[in-house]
Amino acid sequence: MPRALTDEQRDLVDAITRFCKRECGTGEQRDALTDHGREPHNQALYAKMADLGWLGVSLPEEYGGSGLGMVELCLFLEETAYGRAPISGFGTTVIAAAAYEKFGTEEQKRKVLGGVVQGRVEAISMSEPGAGSDVGALTCRARPTEGGYVVNGQKTWCSNAHIADHILLIARTSQEGSKHEGLTQFLVPAGTAGLKISGIDTMGGREVNDLYFTDCFLPDSAVVGTPGQGWAQLMAGLNLERMILAALMLGTARRAFDDTLAYVRQREQFGRPIGSFQALKHRIADMATELECARLLVDDVAAAIDAEPDRIFAREASMAKLKCTELAKHVTLEGMQMLGGYGYATEYGMESLLRSTVVSTVYGGTSEIQRDIIGKTYGL
Known part of the structure; x- marks a missing residue:
């Protein structure tokens, strides 16, 4: 189903896609940027994104940001994750920046938010x-x-x-x-x-x-x-934290799916592409359907948050985080299985996608905690 994006949003997505292909589109580039996967954040690449104005996508214009909303932030997160850009510092930076934006003094806002726009990392x-x-x-x-x-x-x-x-x-x-x-x-x-x-x-x-x-x-x-x-202030940031993780894992899951699909289309066994066998074809169909559901959920919740920025969407944000993180882990595991021995090889990249997804169901509130929160919103 085509995404209902504005021209400006589509231009942002296209620009990020081109950037990631150019700067970190190959395994060799990513190895060089991450010291073979040991450093998930590359400050030089991050600085290039700062120069393009992307790091302040959701920050107020008075501090150098673009003043856009949750939808645009999620698009940025999803596309950089899909492009495998090594900018792991961005997620915590945005979470921290939002707290300063809501509750900080003017001096704190100038110091932190201004620094974020320039490419500084926060924790x-x-x-x-x-x-x-x-x-x-x-x-x-x-x-x-x-x-x-x-x-x-x-x-x-x-x-x-x-x-x-x-x-x-x-x-x-x-x-x-x-x-x-x-x-x-x-x-x-x-x-x-x-x-x-x-x-x-x-x-x-x-x-x-x-x-x-x-x-x-x-x-x-x-x-x-x-x-x-501090507790009340933390609760005010739950929408943002959960949507950040949901969007990141949605992009990672999409990447794992596309890499798996490309492999099963070209890999032949028993005289034909392995994707033509029903055992794999049906699993591909299930993953594609689940990815579409996850994307629609993220898009819908992000738009709802933009429409009511002061409301805490406890149920919906938890659903998005739960769905996308569990799906990303499932898709990368399926990718490992379908790639066989190549899924285990660092050359093909699926193993690194798996490593980046297995922890996503733990940090930012475990899947068990998300389910508990969702259940409580139904009076349970």
Whole structure:
């Protein structure tokens, strides 16, 4: 089904497609840009996108952005993922930038949003060793002191902290009330004294980090929004976070599908293309149908968010995140199976697509958490 895009949206998609083909369209190019998959973010490529004005696609014009909406942001994410552009820092950057845009001071907005448009990376730190899906259980403490706060504790799984200019930290500033009360957001420059960033080796390369805070002083000016209201501020950003992950995985799933389709069309066994055998043909048909459903869901939810930007679409955004991440994992696994031994070979790229999708059902709220949220919206 053709997409109902405006001329401007179509031009954006076409420009991204051409850029990705030119800059990272071959395995050799991607290997050079990512140190053979070990570095999922390439700052030089990212800077080229900044020069084209794409990194500020959804940011206000007064800070150098394009002032566009969720639809355009999702198109950018989907197409860069489809083009396999190594810009893993962008997702966390947009999530953090939205928090500063909604709750930050004017100085914070100029510093962070202006930097994003110029190609700087931002990070956000929520998870702790004992607080993952249950974010309200975090214990990293920011103790009020004269002129600011002193932070002590450990954070973990912080994506892109090692390449970020700032980290949006969520820490506990009060023990009073429920576990969702007393949380505060802080802007932490990456080089702040008392902060140690330590990389975690993963199958996806260098992307996530442990953060250790030891008597780390943050001035009052580092507070983002209202002290003690960090949980409510986090909830206000759920639409964005889930749609970012949905769009990224939709693009990745499309790429895995197209690569699989190209292979089964040309690979011959028993005297004919393997895609002509019913066992594979029907699986291709099922994946194509599911991809179309996922695309329609993402497009529809993104348009709804643009129509009502202040509304939290808890059910719909969770559905989009759940559908696209689970589908991406399924499609890449199917691609591995249909490519046979070649699916396992780094030369063909399917194994790297699989590595980038298996974690998508975990980060940003696991699939189990998304299902729980969806169920609650039905009164269950």
